[in-house]
Amino acid sequence: MKLLMLILSFNLIASTQATEIEIEYKSWISSSDRQHVETWLKHGVETTEHTLGVLQQQTLPFIIEPSLFASEPVPWGTVQRGKPDAILLQIKRFTSSRVLIKDWTLYHEIAHLYHPLLDHADFWLAEGLATYLQNVIMLENDIFNVDEFRARLISGLSRGAKNTQLNKGALQAMSEQMWSLNAQQRVYWSGVAFFMEAEIALQDVGNKNTIKALISSFQRCCKSSLISGDRISGRLFIASLDKLSKTTIFSNLYANYKQRKDFPALSKAQIYSLQPLR
Numbered sequence: 294m295k296l297l298m299l300i301l302s303f304n305l306i307a308s309t310q311a312t313e314i315e316i317e318y319k320s321w322i323s324s325s326d327r328q329h330v331e332t333w334l335k336h337g338v339e340t341t342e343h344t345l346g347v348l349q350q351q352t353l354p355f356i357i358e359p360s361l362f363a364s365e366p367v368p369w370g371t372v373q374r375g376k377p378d379a380i381l382l383q384i385k386r387f388t389s390s391r392v393l394i395k396d397w398t399l400y401h402e403i404a405h406l407y408h409p410l411l412d413h414a415d416f417w418l419a420e421g422l423a424t425y426l427q428n429v430i431m432l433e434n435d436i437f438n439v440d441e442f443r444a445r446l447i448s449g450l451s452r453g454a455k456n457t458q459l460n461k462g463a464l465q466a467m468s469e470q471m472w473s474l475n476a477q478q479r480v481y482w483s484g485v486a487f488f489m490e491a492e493i494a495l496q497d498v499g500n501k502n503t504i505k506a507l508i509s510s511f512q513r514c515c516k517s518s519l520i521s522g523d524r525i526s527g528r529l530f531i532a533s534l535d536k537l538s539k540t541t542i543f544s545n546l547y548a549n550y551k552q553r554k555d556f557p558a559l560s561k562a563q564i565y566s567l568q569p570l571r
């Protein structure tokens with residue numbers, strides 16, 4: 294723990310400079326679209342770093358694929374792990390930065406860069422964390438208000454519960470076969486429920502750490518030692534969160550969640566009690 298604290302304080306001094314972005318376009322884009330994309334990406338990195346702390350990489354490359362026929366502003370996004378990690382995003386042409394900023398995809402993908410690449414069986418943990426954090430980032434940066442924050446969580450959890458009717462195996466097995474089973478809603482939202490339960494458990498014991506603060510600390514103290522492009526087990530990541538919060542909340546919940554065949558039932562009262570920015 295002493296060593297952890299030492300590394301932590303060193304990195305606090307070393308890494309206050311905001312991450313610079315680099316943009317590569319996969320196909321031709323008008324100068325007007327280009328400006329909107331630039332404004333949007335800068336805003337996305339700034340807001341995410343405001344919530345989760347400065348990203349521990351000097352540059353963040355974005356690969357943008359403009360598309361003419363899309364039903365939403367940002368139909369698709371993914372992280373490309375490497376040195377440095379990069380983000381690929383498909384965007385609908387002629388979309389203003391104002392509209393792009395309201396889309397969740399960018400916050401979700403940047404949030405992924407704050408956790409290590411996890412085993413396929415722990416996909417629920419990675420997707421749950423990025424989905425939970427995307428909502429926390431959008432709330433904290435006034436992209437939406439607390440009513441919208443709660444409404445999005447409630448509707449996502451209900452999609453997860455519905456999808457569980459079709460995919461009833463253990464969560465870690467469902468995670469491994471997520472694409473072939475079309476079990477995304479169950480996998481993503483079980484993971485969100487996990488972090489919501491952890492947030493509430495931290496609040497209930499009067500622990501001052503929020504999920505966003507723990508992820509921020511994790512990235513500063515442990516990202517370079519854990520992330521090497523190789524997948525690591527969720528158990529290791531969870532052990533770090535326990536250590537940072539000085540609790541066993543995460544490992545206890547993890548042992549239960551990875552095996553569970555049901556969808557976690559969170560009441561409206563629990564959702565309303567959430568204080569992710571406390």
Ligand SMILES: [Zn+2]
Nearest residue numbers: 401405420423
């Ligand atoms: Zn994701």
